[in-house]
Amino acid sequence: MPSQSSVQSMMRAIAATRQIEIGCDECFEQLDRFVDLKIAGENVEEALPLVWQHLERCNDCREEFELLLSMLEAAAP
Numbered sequence: 001m002p003s004q005s006s007v008q009s010m011m012r013a014i015a016a017t018r019q020i021e022i023g024c025d026e027c028f029e030q031l032d033r034f035v036d037l038k039i040a041g042e043n044v045e046e047a048l049p050l051v052w053q054h055l056e057r058c059n060d061c062r063e064e065f066e067l068l069l070s071m072l073e074a075a076a077p
């Protein structure tokens with residue numbers, strides 16, 4: 001049997017991964033802002049954690065993000 005404290009830390013880990021997740025539509029809506037912040041050198045993981053999380057697990061949105069990022073970086077002076 002796991003000890004009481006390891007159960008508690010397991011529960012915390014589960015709670016931490018059970019944050020509200022966003023879908024592709026919401027991710028896409030915030031992607032412009034996400035890319036802007038990224039280019040500005042902001043900590044996007046903290047600024048838009050839900051978008052970040054979505055990009056981590058969704059290949060489609062990640063490709064879209066990388067495309068957008070490369071376009072804007074190419075356009076930047």
Ligand SMILES: [Zn+2]
Pocket residue numbers: 023024025027054058059060061
């Ligand atoms: Zn997606």
